[in-house]
Amino acid sequence: MKPAFNVGRCGRRSIEASYRGAAILTALLFAGALSGCATLDRDAHADALAEPAQLHRQLVDTGGFVLTAFARISQPGKPLRVYIEGDGVAWLSRTEPSLDPTPREAEGLALAAQDPSPNVVYLARPCQFTPMAMNPRCGIPYWTGKRFAADVIESMNDAVSRFAGQTPGQPVELVGYSGGGAVAVLIAARRTDVASIRTVAGNLDDEFVNRLHDVSPMPESENPIDFARRVATIPQVHFSGADDDVVPPSVAQRFVNATGTRCAQAMTIPDLSHDSDWSSRWPALLEIAPACAPGPRPSN
DSSP states (O other): OOOSSEEOSTTOEEOOOOOOHHHHHHHHHHHHHHTSOHHHHHHHHHHHHHGGGTOEEEEEEOSSOEEEEEEEEOOTTSOEEEEEOOOOSOBSSSSOBOSOOOOSSOHHHHHHHTOOOSEEEEEOOTTSSSOGGGOTTOOGGGGTTTTTOHHHHHHHHHHHHHHHTTSTTOOEEEEEETHHHHHHHHHHTTOSOEEEEEEESOOOOHHHHHHHTTOOOOTTSOOGGGGGGGGTTSOEEEEEETTOSSSOHHHHHHHHHHHOTTTEEEEEETTOOTTSOGGGTHHHHHTSOOOOOSSOOOOO
16 A cells, blocks of 8 residues: 655655645644654664664765664674664565665664674665665665665675774674575675674575565576575574565575585574564574584585
């Protein structure tokens, strides 16, 4: 269903109908009570998740995009763990893209907020949370068909490097939720300092997932499964929900099969769907450390 108003970032609201007297007052009060400013609500929700975990909001200018991050780096001599957000509100329906991909719930941030590690960074995806005015390149393609495009991944990778510079010489551990799982793999394929990959409901084969749901392919995006062999020596675990019909467990298993099972494993978690409260289970799942089994190293 289309929204009642054409709402982008705060302050860009267009109400075409005209009212007079009490009618306009009633309409405005009703609209304000029900909707307010969607982006402010999402920002407030993100801040409420981040503040108790002492994750502090920052803007990272990568040249291509200005990204929003929440970070806590308290012991630079220890590893850096980076969480990557999912696709957010990319589509309003199968045929209508969103005008603002900022996630309503920010599950990737909720996961980061549950992590007690000393050095935790959360990265929102391009065009999420950051005001559109700061991102002239932002447009619908960057959260639909180009959401895993090379320039998107390079921008995210640059942000990881900025924070890795604050923990010099320390390994980077990547965690991605949903589409952020794809980004995590694609970043790892570009780096030499990644010590582990964890994904949660990760879209690790977008061509397969798009065929599964009978939606358009994304030829301008990179597909993580095509990079499986490049990350085959990195310890990794891919969590899927048993009840997930958006990115079912078969996606993680396909990726593990392509990567090889020496360093990668797929784990299916009972009673969880794609949009379940993964963060409530995250402390226990974090105890499952990615590791490589003994044996010969796979060739890339």
